[in-house]
Structures are given as structure tokens and as C-alpha cells.
Amino acid sequence: MDKKTEQKKVFLDIVQQLRQLIKMEEIQAGEKLPSERVLSERLGVGRSSVREALRSLELLGLIETKHGGGTFLASTHKHQLVEILSMFILEDEKSKKDVELTRQIHEKEAIRVISCTETLRTLPVWDSFFVKLEIEDAISCRDVLREIIITAGNRLSLKVWFQLAAYDGDRLNRNSTEEEKLIIQTMLKSMQLGYEKEALKAYEQWMKTLRSN
Amino acid sequence: MDKKTEQKKVFLDIVQQLRQLIKMEEIQAGEKLPSERVLSERLGVGRSSVREALRSLELLGLIETKHGGGTFLASTHKHQLVEILSMFILEDEKSKKDVELTRQIHEKEAIRVISCTETLRTLPVWDSFFVKLEIEDAISCRDVLREIIITAGNRLSLKVWFQLAAYDGDRLNRNSTEEEKLIIQTMLKSMQLGYEKEALKAYEQWMKTLRSN
DNA sequence: TACCGAAAGTGGTCTGGCCACTTTTGAACA
DNA sequence: TGTTCAAAAGTGGCCAGACCACTTTCGGTA
Numbered sequence A, B: 001m002d003k004k005t006e007q008k009k010v011f012l013d014i015v016q017q018l019r020q021l022i023k024m025e026e027i028q029a030g031e032k033l034p035s036e037r038v039l040s041e042r043l044g045v046g047r048s049s050v051r052e053a054l055r056s057l058e059l060l061g062l063i064e065t066k067h068g069g070g071t072f073l074a075s076t077h078k079h080q081l082v083e084i085l086s087m088f089i090l091e092d093e094k095s096k097k098d099v100e101l102t103r104q105i106h107e108k109e110a111i112r113v114i115s116c117t118e119t120l121r122t123l124p125v126w127d128s129f130f131v132k133l134e135i136e137d138a139i140s141c142r143d144v145l146r147e148i149i150i151t152a153g154n155r156l157s158l159k160v161w162f163q164l165a166a167y168d169g170d171r172l173n174r175n176s177t178e179e180e181k182l183i184i185q186t187m188l189k190s191m192q193l194g195y196e197k198e199a200l201k202a203y204e205q206w207m208k209t210l211r212s213n
Numbered sequence C: 001t002a003c004c005g006a007a008a009g010t011g012g013t014c015t016g017g018c019c020a021c022t023t024t025t026g027a028a029c030a
Numbered sequence D: 001t002g003t004t005c006a007a008a009a010g011t012g013g014c015c016a017g018a019c020c021a022c023t024t025t026c027g028g029t030a
Helices: A008-023 A035-043 A048-060 A081-088 A093-115 A124-135 A141-152 A154-165 A171-174 A178-193 A196-212 B010-024 B036-043 B046-062 B079-089 B093-115 B124-133 B140-154 B155-167 B169-173 B178-193 B196-212
Strands: A063-066 A071-074 B063-066 B071-073
Touching: A008 A035, A008 A048, A008 B046, A035 A048, A048 A063, A048 B010, A048 B046, A093 A141, A093 A154, A093 A178, A093 A196, A093 B093, A093 B155, A124 A141, A124 A178, A141 A154, A141 A171, A141 A178, A154 B093, A178 A196, B010 B036, B010 B046, B036 B046, B046 B063, B093 B140, B093 B155, B093 B178, B093 B196, B124 B140, B124 B178, B140 B155, B140 B169, B140 B178, B178 B196
Parallel strands: none
Antiparallel strands: A063 A071, B063 B071
């Protein structure tokens, strides 16, 4: 059970304790954490060790710091993770392609899940998209995909997706063209009706269009 | 260098410089990095700042440190990432289920890719598994899945999978029962022949069996 | 009541020190 | 010549204290 209670490194231990502290004191996203000096005293460790732990979490994007202001629990979607990982790991073109493909893996699975789940595919939110697609000018690829992934209900998959989507954000954030909107409508319609195959087919077409633009 | 010294955080700057250093000096995975004191001097910053950067990368699993020995560029598959993220984000049962589902997303996609790709599904490696399944006693679920993901060729997907697989490793590392071996054979055979549907069906059955044991 | 400036609080960074552990070195030994 | 092993050097782990830059807080003045 306590598999790693005998942590060697203090800073890893602090990461653990920080987690407990956040849970105990019910610190919500965006709220302030105790100051470095306070943490140092409460946990009985040096301030530099606390900083090592905090900096680690910051790099992971789990906390944010404001010089002179304090340390705050991050509001989810601001992970530097992919940026850092990509700096070290992904450098060639093949890797960039991998990022895109991996992102699409999660997107496709979400479409499958929704198509096959009565309660999800009949959600009113999809109808709202039809309205948006006709009325609003600014609908980005990302908006639609995000809703899909969120609805599919796998939070971890969502998290991975956010990171990957942040990586080649330019293309995703661009507003959709009329051609794309049509494809999106087809896809959503198929999904609503539970036509998994058709929905995925439309999705593939959509991605193809995105690449060419 | 193009130092964009907009009062950015030194430790983030160090992370960048570290990356360049690794690239410049062609430090390979497993090889040693300069010591903290040397880095501190070369980069013209305090040792504590260097440590904050190194500890961050350590938490990400990009480097490994040996007390008294030195700091080493990590040999890929040892990312603590999921563990840390899950500590903070995934705490309930639902989340554990998410980990499993997310892992399976990548596995299924790999099976699809291989099934649909002549050059991949006809690889001799699959035949070798049939022999192994019959002769060797110790074949773990993980062995088979890993080969599948590797063959599919998406390195990022592989990386994500490694992390997720590490998360609930107990079940994956266990040796396969005779029943499971039969299912695996069915799956591989279908995959070899390009029968995507059947392969996935066998896969689902396999996972179901795993859960019940 | 509204405003402003000083004080307090907080993160950012550096220095220097001590400890524990690993690797290297070199001298004694076989 | 080759081996062994203990001392020395190298390295990470951790802490205390100091100073700076910035933000927030708070009390007094207009």
C-alpha cells in the first residue's frame, strides 16, 4: 500500500504533501497557496526545497506564480508540458506528425464513444452547435473538438488532448471556413443519429480540409 | 544568444539552455550531464536556480539523478509524469478507469493501423509471437501490447502508452493464462489477415478477461 | 469618502556551508 | 605486473540567511 512512503528526495515528498494540503484545505483552482516561507515552516524543510517542488509543479503547469503576489493553483488549461516535452523530445517533422496523429486518436475515440451512447449523442449541446455554425462568424475547429472530447467524459483523455491541441494551436484556433462548417454539420448530424462510420468519415474529411488550408 | 530577458524566470531560461547544451554536446540518453556546480558557473547563475530547473526536469522524468554520482539524461521510458499528474488530478475510481480507457484508446488505434497496413500486418514478428505463446511460459499482456504499439509507429503515442501502462502495471505484467493466450492468438491472426473488426473484437474480449482475473 | 504612500508580505535569486554518497586516485601489497 | 582498498575528490541533497523586485495591505491625510 504505502509503496513509496520512504521517499528519498525531500522535494518529491513535498510534492506529495502539497497535494494533501491542497486536498485538506480544499484549495480550488485559481486560489492561493500558502507562501513559500510558511510552507517551509509547516513542512519542516528548507525554503529552497519547497521552491524545488513548486518549480517542478509550475513546469508541469499545475501551479502559477506571481512575483510578489503569491502562488496559485492553476486554472487547468495552461500546461507548459507539451512545450517542454516537445523541446526535448520532439524535434523533427516526423514527431510533429505524431503529435497530430495522437491528438486525432483521442478525437476519433471520442466521436466513437458519443456515437454509440444514446445519452451522449442526443445531448442538446449538439443542436446548439448547428445554430452557432449558422449565426456566429467565429467558430474554431478547437471549439467543436473540445466539446466532443469533454462530452465523451474521459478526463484524462481530455487532459492529454488539451496538451496536444496546444501544441499546434494555430491551425486549430483559426476560424472555420464555410466549407469546413458544412463538413462539421455533417459530422455532428451523423453523430447525433448514431452513425459512427459516417461521423468518422466526415471527421477524416474535415481533417484533410484543415491540412490543405 | 538571443536572450529575451524580459524578467522571465531564470529557471525556465535554464531549462531552455539545458536543452541547447544537450543538443550542442550531443549528450545521449543515459549519459552524464555537467554537475550542478559546473552548470551554475557556465550559465552564470546560482546553483539553487540550476537545481530548480533540474528538479523540474526530474519530475518530468527527462533526467535522472544519482546521489553522489551525477545527473543523467533519462533513458526514455521512465516518466513520472502520469504518476504526478494523477496524484493531483486523478483521485477517485472514475479517474482510474479513465487511465485504463485512455490506454486502451492507444492500443485500439494501433491495432487498427496495423490491420490496415499491408507492410505492418505481414511483419514476421507476429509469427514469432505464436511460437512464444506456445513454447514460453512467461508472456505478459504488456509484451504483446508493447510490440503492437511500437509497430504502429507513432512514437508519441508509444510514449503516452508507456506512461499509462506504468500506472496500472500490476495487471499488465502478470503472465498470461492459457485462456488469454488463445484470445491473443485469435487477435494476432485477425490482425495479420487484415480483419480489423475481428481483431478489435478479440481485443475487447481480451481486456474483459483481464479485468475479471 | 477617496486617495496615496509607507509597511508588510511574497516570490526571485545568490552565497556559502555542511552532509551523504559515489567515483577516482594512488600507494601498499601480492 | 597486477590487485586491492582506503583516502581524496567530485557530486547531489539540503539548509540558513541575505538582498532585491514586485504586490498587497493598511492607516493617515486631504
